[in-house]
Amino acid sequence: MAEKVTIATVARHARVSRQTVSNVINAPHIVRPETRQRVQEAIVTLGYRANQAARQMRTGRSRLIAVRIEPTRDGINGSVLDRFLHGLTETAEASGYRVMLYTAADDDREIATYGDLLSAYDLDGFVITGTDHGDPRTAWLAEREIPFVTFGRPWDHPEAHSWVDVDGAAGTREATAHLVAAGHLRIGFIGWPAGSGVGDDRRAGWHRALLGAGVDPDGLDAETEDGIAEGARATRELLARPTPPTALVCASDSLALGALQALRTAGTTLPVIGFDDTPVAAAIGLSSVSQPLGDAAARCVDLLTDLLDGPHRDPRQVLLRPELVLRHLA
Amino acid sequence: MAEKVTIATVARHARVSRQTVSNVINAPHIVRPETRQRVQEAIVTLGYRANQAARQMRTGRSRLIAVRIEPTRDGINGSVLDRFLHGLTETAEASGYRVMLYTAADDDREIATYGDLLSAYDLDGFVITGTDHGDPRTAWLAEREIPFVTFGRPWDHPEAHSWVDVDGAAGTREATAHLVAAGHLRIGFIGWPAGSGVGDDRRAGWHRALLGAGVDPDGLDAETEDGIAEGARATRELLARPTPPTALVCASDSLALGALQALRTAGTTLPVIGFDDTPVAAAIGLSSVSQPLGDAAARCVDLLTDLLDGPHRDPRQVLLRPELVLRHLA
DNA sequence: GGGCAGGATTGGATCGTTCAAGTTGCTGGA
């Protein structure tokens, strides 16, 4: 069992004071090169690592960022957050930060957890996923000037804080354009009920693409909650309309999967394009709009470390383009 | 901006000393009930929360456990770890612990990360997933007497340390028995190459079930790496044998998915049962053996907190039974 | 009423680090 190596151990070994060792670590330029060298050698020889708890007590900074892990809902969309989380952990490590997880049943309890994490662990910042109109969580954090970045736009006030998002409209527009190029005109859209920022955005992309192609989107749109069964129901409903669509763009892979099931049951085949490029889409050969989750996570960490360490602490925004992944089903 | 509430603030407010407040928190029984009451009220009124960094400096304990987050490999099996992680975070929170994530490219670098986490953050313990024969990580931790629990058995030395695992053999046995009960005799198995603990275990369950039903398993077994394409190839190979199977049990949902694709291409249908009950299986109606991941995570936390706080610090083991989830494809 | 036992409470030291305020030694200008 190796004994604890503290800054004092290093100082003794290099025959300098504790503070000089601290300076070598935190402000190397004020230490004479030969002394710096000697201290650095001692650090390596002894395998010294700064104790974060002690550092944190003095500085109030922990080099820890918190991310909420959500319950895996329908299991399909959960994988999106999973991939995001992995990217986040990797990039954070590269920047010298570590990721701490928390769960919360609802917004109120999530806010309570913020207080807990901040006072107990002196968390440096938060990455918030899945924001919505008038989110109380971001308001709480902003009020207390606690650094945070959201993955997802604040739809009400686009420049309220730092965020990273994926241009959903661009994704559905590209998907729709691809179907137009393949000769389709009556391209249906299955999306979520109006009112959610993400859902409205994805619908808007399809809408604009159709208008751009000179097609009237009227009567080609179905609104439903997310889910496989819901997607199937919406598809049957669309097929029963006077002029049914000849291709489908969906706001999620769950809906697209439901659409495929409904089509199979109805004995029809139409091209279907989903959204999120989940493992399920890959597994069954469903074309889908893929979000650059690794990139998004990396940019989140960038923006957050900017807020924490950077010279310019103004909020910044990043909008990433998704990519249409074509598979044999469209 | 609320100012910092320390143990001294609480002490002043309740007109007692810091030590008494500390006692109320850590050893309530030695404080007179009315004093305890007064202090507890002060804690609530002021919203006091103990600063972990300060506590940790004195006690050397951080109430933090570390879990590795793996790169999402084929995306299907990744979800297993995701669900496990969620359960872990929830249960840990309930026991007053928080989960910290780390990544590592290989075993050596993972071990290097252990040292980092331990000296920088004074981590209390580790939950290790995906152990294999002669794992260097568990050896490293055991040597230094660092508390850890694995999700997955140490196949070489069953009682070397605390672990939680799911009885894979019981799962494949039940799947096979179900197919036998449905009238099948020549039930094939698609599994991984011999040598991996998990893979051998799952194969053994199928093997025993067939023997129990009086069927010779010879020639009904295919070995392949994990993956959809690999599952499809193995299936085609099995179908080409002199006496092809009339039903299939697979060691993973990826393999099962490949099997389904191969069967569809071949214009055949056979009942197929997968393993892990991933979202993909649920989405396409594939029957699968479901691991109780939430339970497993909770037991991992239980065993770990036992090692950390408990009176009995001997390693303990937990083997959970999986459950066969039947869907329309079998 | 004094002494005593026992538990409740107090003050001081401590964990490892960084910040703030020194101390030392050297250079150079008057």
Add this chain to the structure above:
DNA sequence: TCCAGCAACTTGAACGATCCAATCCTGCCC
């Protein structure tokens, strides 16, 4: 010669909790 000015390094104090040892009550018994 003297001292201002600076660079390089050292020392003492502080962060907020817990541990330890000493002190203070309180009730009880003789």
